Amino acid sequence: MQGGRIARRGLSRLAAAVETAAVAPPRMPDFNHVPLPYDGPSAAEIARKRAEFLSPSLFHFYSKPLNIVEGKMQYLFDERGRRYLDAFAGIATVCCGHCHPDVVGAIAAQAGRLQHSTVLYLNHAIADFAEALASKMPGDLKVVFFTNSGTEANELAIMMARLYTGSHDIISLRNSYHGNAAGTMGATAQKNWKFSVVQSGVHHAVNPDPYRGAFGSDAEKYARDVQEIIEFGTTGQVAGFISEAIQGVGGIVELSPGYLPLAYEAVRSAGGLCIADEVQAGFARVGSHFWGFEIHGVVPDIVTMAKGIGNGIPLGAVVTTPEIAQVLTRRCYFNTFGGNPLCTAGGLAVLRVLEKEGLQANAHAVGSYLKDRLRALQDKHEIIGDVRGTGFMLGVELVTDRQLKTPAKDEICRAMEHMKEMGVLVGKGGFYGNVFRITPPLCFTKEDADFFVAVMDSALSKL
Numbered sequence: 446m447q448g449g450r451i452a453r454r455g456l457s458r459l460a461a462a463v464e465t466a467a468v469a470p471p472r473m474p475d476f477n478h479v480p481l482p483y484d485g486p487s488a489a490e491i492a493r494k495r496a497e498f499l500s501p502s503l504f505h506f507y508s509k510p511l512n513i514v515e516g517k518m519q520y521l522f523d524e525r526g527r528r529y530l531d532a533f534a535g536i537a538t539v540c541c542g543h544c545h546p547d548v549v550g551a552i553a554a555q556a557g558r559l560q561h562s563t564v565l566y567l568n569h570a571i572a573d574f575a576e577a578l579a580s581k582m583p584g585d586l587k588v589v590f591f592t593n594s595g596t597e598a599n600e601l602a603i604m605m606a607r608l609y610t611g612s613h614d615i616i617s618l619r620n621s622y623h624g625n626a627a628g629t630m631g632a633t634a635q636k637n638w639k640f641s642v643v644q645s646g647v648h649h650a651v652n653p654d655p656y657r658g659a660f661g662s663d664a665e666k667y668a669r670d671v672q673e674i675i676e677f678g679t680t681g682q683v684a685g686f687i688s689e690a691i692q693g694v695g696g697i698v699e700l701s702p703g704y705l706p707l708a709y710e711a712v713r714s715a716g717g718l719c720i721a722d723e724v725q726a727g728f729a730r731v732g733s734h735f736w737g738f739e740i741h742g743v744v745p746d747i748v749t750m751a752k753g754i755g756n757g758i759p760l761g762a763v764v765t766t767p768e769i770a771q772v773l774t775r776r777c778y779f780n781t782f783g784g785n786p787l788c789t790a791g792g793l794a795v796l797r798v799l800e801k802e803g804l805q806a807n808a809h810a811v812g813s814y815l816k817d818r819l820r821a822l823q824d825k826h827e828i829i830g831d832v833r834g835t836g837f838m839l840g841v842e843l844v845t846d847r848q849l850k851t852p853a854k855d856e857i858c859r860a861m862e863h864m865k866e867m868g869v870l871v872g873k874g875g876f877y878g879n880v881f882r883i884t885p886p887l888c889f890t891k892e893d894a895d896f897f898v899a900v901m902d903s904a905l906s907k908l
Contacts, residue, residue, distance in 0.1 A: 516543025591784030595724035595751030596624030606685035668707035690737025696875025697840025728753035732809030732836025852877035
């Protein structure tokens, strides 16, 4: 009798140990960095000031907003010194890693010598960076116009297309996001990001979305819609076509294979220029190539870029051919801060780091590994409807019904809260707000990927 009770107690302790081990949170990889002591205002005080002095349009993730005070490579630190794995990179912006010493050093050195003058004077920083950037482009794409953001870059590209062709009509894709100024808001095709202001001359083609699109992966049917827009919605002549290679804000949507070559052919036959929006996909993020459009085997007439170009500094660019660039000589075109020495010195450092540290190859290798791990997670969790993307531009779409593809809007918010508590920060997006946007710094390691998947697995198991 006594022996039986002892045996049962032993089994109970064993079961408890197994249960404890099963619910133990995943362990974050070791990282050799001690954050500086923080003596600034608390999260509550910052939230109060933000509510009083900043735009009420600002929103934040999480029920209790994080106060992020320091970053190092693929990690962020809050006011208490807690470390988080950053799988969002400031919305696909930090490519080399937070506070990369080479980038910080280049910016600091330039700031100590000359922060700003004007492009009316000569300075080597802007010329050196333009030359290095042109060397990364195919064909005759070698003339660079610097801006301060992706919105500015897309505004300029659309205006140049209209000036060069003498036409006004622009074609973009439904579900796209190209910015929030007058012209780019017209090209953006989600009601969530559009205000009721004049947005003329833009037609939105059916989105070639293999997961939710009307024609599945049938590129020819989607491209036929572009041709029909030209024939039935314009004079037969258009200014241009603008698209992302992978829709970022739209939920990491990959375009159907074979679509872009067909769309480019239709647009060019109608006299238009083809604009590649590389604001999120560019600068080695897709891994297999330096630019997202290269995945599709096309060469655009104009390429726009921002975000990863400066690893977090306000910098954007438009790159085009010498012939197209001439249109801006018809009047005076000027941008006070575009191409200032501080930002272009930082941009050149980014290109050098990407090359020196092989970050494109890392994005390809680790990104492919992470995608395979996420697909295995899809087999386990019914709520994962789709896993997509390439390199370090990956999306995981959550649905409550795989057949109906019902967006799991509330569930993704709860999952993000769980992931934050376990030390992982990730983005979300898509028209319905139900897609994890996984866009980490390109220095993200295989160990980081394993930790990320373990945390997501645990978070989804708690729903």
